Amino acid sequence: MNPHQLELFYHVAKSRGVTRATRQMPYGIQQPSVSAQVNALERDLGVTLYERRPFKLTPAGEELFRFVEPFFGSINEVRAKLQGAAQFRIGASPIVFRDYLPPVLEAIQRQFPRLNMILRALNQPELIDAIEHDELDAVISLIPDKLGPAFHAVDIMELPIILLVAKRSKIKSANDLWSNKKITEPLISLKPNELICQLFQETLTNRGLSWLPKLEMDSLDLIEKYVEKGFGVGLSIRAPGRTCPSTIRALKLADFPTVRLGVISRSESKHEPEACHAFLEEVRRQAARFPPRKD
Secondary structure: OOHHHHHHHHHHHHHOOHHHHHHHOOOOOOHHHHHHHHHHHHHHHOOOOEEOOOOEEOHHHHHHHHHHHHHHOOHHHHHHHHHOOOEEEEEEOHHHHHHOHHHHHHHHHHHOOOOEEEEEEOOHHHHHHHHHOOOOOEEEEEOOOOOOOOEEEEEEEEEEEEEEEEOOOOOOOOHHHHOOOOOOOOEEEOOOOOHHHHHHHHHHHHOOOOOOEEEEOOOHHHHHHHHHOOOOEEEEEOOOOOOOOOOEEEEEOOOOOEEEEEEEEEOOOOOOHHHHHHHHHHHHHHHOOOOOOOO
């Protein structure tokens, strides 16, 4: 048993799985290396620390986590104190970080020049999971209807769900799809646990329609690319300030629910409340640059 093994076990236990722990690690390490080190720790101790599928700490794993958590859980806080700078952990999707957050972060940096900002690009379910596990201080995300009392959500704007087709497609409106007894065009969407997909599928079911995805993508950008190449119809949202490429047509979805985009933070977060408030206000200010579209 060595400190490195204990550190890796701490991250696996906190993240509730090796794969997720690998993504959360503060330094680069491959998943096989994490698994090998934790397996070696189990062999050295002669106990099983967690059940693999589904993930669950064993009694021995819970006892070891209680032992290592106070130390490894406070490393970032100690580092910040020694360096004389606080940290603020922000999560958002890659598109939000790329297209919308730079001016927000620049403004925060001017207000808090000694603040260390930790930025993590994740998809919507991962963002909710990360803030639930106290791995982020604030996230810009689509807001699910059910959030626990430990979280504070502020709506920024509502975004309509849309379909994307290649310009050369014969499909001119969503009614061209609904009028068929069976929808034969391939659907390209995000993964089923994404809020956009859940709302879309729920609405289809309520209309007595069935249309499951043939291709699942990790990002809206990829969906756009594959629609452009003619692989099928894409499920997306109309993002503020963005227009479809000239090779793609956006189809409105009448009577489909919109999704709420906003800032989620922990209600009683001890991490830089002033920075969190300033972040929210700056996001609001930048969002005001994008008035609701009438189309």
